[in-house]
Amino acid sequence: MRLIMESRFALLGAVSLALALLWGLAFASRSVGIGVGVSEPGTFRPERATRVCPAPHETAGHGAESTVAAFTPRVGRDDTGRLWAVPVPDGGDASALGEERTEPGGVWRADTGQALRPTALRAEGALAAGLDSAQTTVSDTGLTEVRCEEPSTDLWFALPGGTDPEAVEVASLTAHLANPTETRTTVSVDLYTQNGPAYSAESRGVPLPAGASTELDLTGLVQETAALGVHVRTSTGRVAASLLAEHSSGATGWVPPTRAPADEHVIPGVPGGDGSRRLLVAAPGDEPVEARVRLIPEGADGEGEPLVVHVPPAASAWLTLESGLRGRAGTVVVEADAPVVAGVHTEYTEYAEDGSATVLDTAYAAAVEPLSAPLDTTAVLPEVPDGVAAEVAMAALDGEAHVVVTPIGADGTQGDAVRVDLAPGTTRVFGSGAGGWTAPAAAGGYALRLELLEGSGPVYAARRLSTPEGWSVLPVHPAPVEVELPVVRDTMVGVVP
Template sequence: MKGLIENRFGLLALVMVAVAALYGVAFATRPAPVTVRPPQAVKAPVESVSAVCPAPGGTRLSVVTPPGGQGPGSAVVAGLAGAEGGDGKGGNGKGDGKDARPVSTVDQPGLLWQKEIPAGGIPLAVDATGSMAAGLESAQTARETSGPQRGLAGVRCVEPGADAWFVGPGPASADVTLYLANADGAAADVSISMYSGEGPVLSERGSGMILQPGEHRAIQLRDLAPSPLVMGLEVSTATGRVAAAIRTVFGKGRGVDWLPVATAPATSVVVPGIPGTAGQRELYVTAPGEQDTVVNVKAVLKDGSYALKNKETLDVPAGSTAVLDLSTGIGGQPAALVLTSDVPVTAGLKITGTGSSQDVAFTAGAPSIDLGSVVADGRAARKQTSRLVLSAPFAQAAVKVQLLPKEGTAPPPVEVRLPAGRTREMKLTPPPGGGTGFSVVVQPEPGSGPVYGGRVLDETTTDGQMVTAQPLALARTWALVPPTADSPSAVLP
């Protein structure tokens, strides 16, 4: 019996040795572990863009695409399909499409196309594909030397979207008109919300409207809310997309211009592109939420970045818009403003020119131009000057600036370096042989810190300075395509 037990234990030991040997061989010859990397977004060139020029009648229309696009492409400028024009008093425009004929077709990247558009008419749509799409920009600029609308008034032709913010004077202080256009093939369910100095005066519940494909409206805001002296206004859609723009007319001798689209409310907002000319500077800040806030204000000037004496903060009650006069703080200096708050805010700034007849311009909270920026309309003549105001609020930065003429060869780009916390203003000179009109391309260099900026156009007249401004927008050159991965949810409900 004892020998039998010993044999059984011996057999078990042999089995264990064999199993261990097999495990060792398997461990030694196992394949290397596969490293699974999370899928990354892919940067792809934009192949199709569209924009709407809200009221181009009596203006100069500018369209440009930066050089570098490969293959065929074109940008078609045409009347908004299906629209005949609104009445300017809250009416709408719906038609049979007879005004949708093309105004022009542009097919040369790297050259500026411009055309004077006669007074009257309808909104124009700019649709680009192929090599003309990546980075395409368009703008309209009006110039009136007398009358109630004397001044320079310019605006980017805006891309349709689901949400847009504007901050500036209200309908009690100026003739404020909201332009809406539906350039898509589906109806848009549009709502308007307004925040005055006293609080919300217009909610999305009572301001809804449906814009059919090709329809456009010009809405006098005093018909919706006549009392606000200042306002923050949101245009949003529940379904579909809409192109929105706002024009302000202060009356004879007081100026006219468009409000640029402002960044959506955030706890940190940069308002760039403030020119180094004399005149009044008024900051408007909107806090659309349900919580009061104190906004910290810091100026980024050519010699440093710091809070302005006695203007370090601005109290903004919940759901309202507040104003801060910065004329004695940044007047006469090129600048940007950095606003920080515990709750999301959005902002705009009014620039008033000098002279017996004043003109106004506006800038607003804007994103950093990480992928570059394009300005369609620049000009310089004997009495007209274009300036580029660039700021690096947070870290040192470097960009390349290139001017694109209406004809001829574009000159090589110029490198511009910005120390951290500084603003620099550049006077732009037209490229040789290209006439007085040109476009501007600003491209950050690799490793550059965030850059914010704006283009300012002014003209000296016997009555006083005329001025318009445009914050730099992020170029629509590249699109980040979301990552994809194998998943049962792709085929299973």
């Protein structure tokens, strides 16, 4: 007993001494100005960036052309940096992935039509701050576009399932997973169906060694539901994930990641025209959720009556939007009494004289963060390929908004910019030509730069590309050239890692 007591007091004394030494170290570092942190937020310019595009969907025999494009705006006088691309895994042959770029302000492109593996874009220095990239595939059967994603630990998607009374069905669903980092990653994919959570042994604990990639077939998990929420998460490391949905109509589309679970979401860029417009909502929590849905169609004078969708616990639900939008482009606002994820599925439908309908293509709109002051005031959209029409949809909710859209050619040549003013609670769609921007005269595709003007309210945006055969919707994400540093005060956390 005496030994136990002595050991206990000795341990207590050792712990007290260690804490005193650490506290003294904190004060010492503060007094000499070493700077373990800051008490006010600061910013810095990213000096490294990685983005990953999946291998393009197979469209052999349909004259498909696939390209990966990237753009970094020119900021300040320091133009030192580089941007290059390698396949994942890197087999040592990057000759087919474009030339290295060393200056910002122009469009970088690479042909990926023959790529069988994902493409990893890497940027350093001035090419890293404000970088964004996307892969576009144009064929005589449709148009697909997917944003090249930054590796993450947590991604969410919303889309239809394989059973639907109106034939908005997913016939095949594949998760494209890539690990471009130098550390091992372990990935799990969870699904939230109308009947509750779903997963398989193959979708849990998927190992991805450094520099590896794989494709995970989820089709068997989506056949008994009409709505889906998909959660891609890692227990170790980071992953770049893209979701490819092939529909019963024959149309194929990449499903963009949507915002993580939250009480409110804004989904811009729902295209106008004929065909299905469907809102998908998933609630990952353990309680039922009621979500109010507001629609803001282009050209509408005010909003219509809000719609309501009820979502069971740890499940998903859907809601048709055609009657509220009435063929017009629009913005969807979801306000729920508990965190949800949300997205919109759209169909590009052609009607014959006899009234029969043919679904030519499909596309997805996703919830996004707005362009907003002080840091998230810039977005870039590479690229608009030759022969493809483009338009940008914007929405302002809480105040007047003012944005300048500038087209920029591959060589950095700028076309005529256009200023867009939005009244509160409105959606506006515009494109190239009369009333929109003027594309650069130089041959080749061009990028778009969006800049929020000083004093503007937040703006939610999406871009649509279209050909006679199909369309795609790309959610617009802020591409800040400066990132906010967290506040770190003089605490034990600031001293002890």
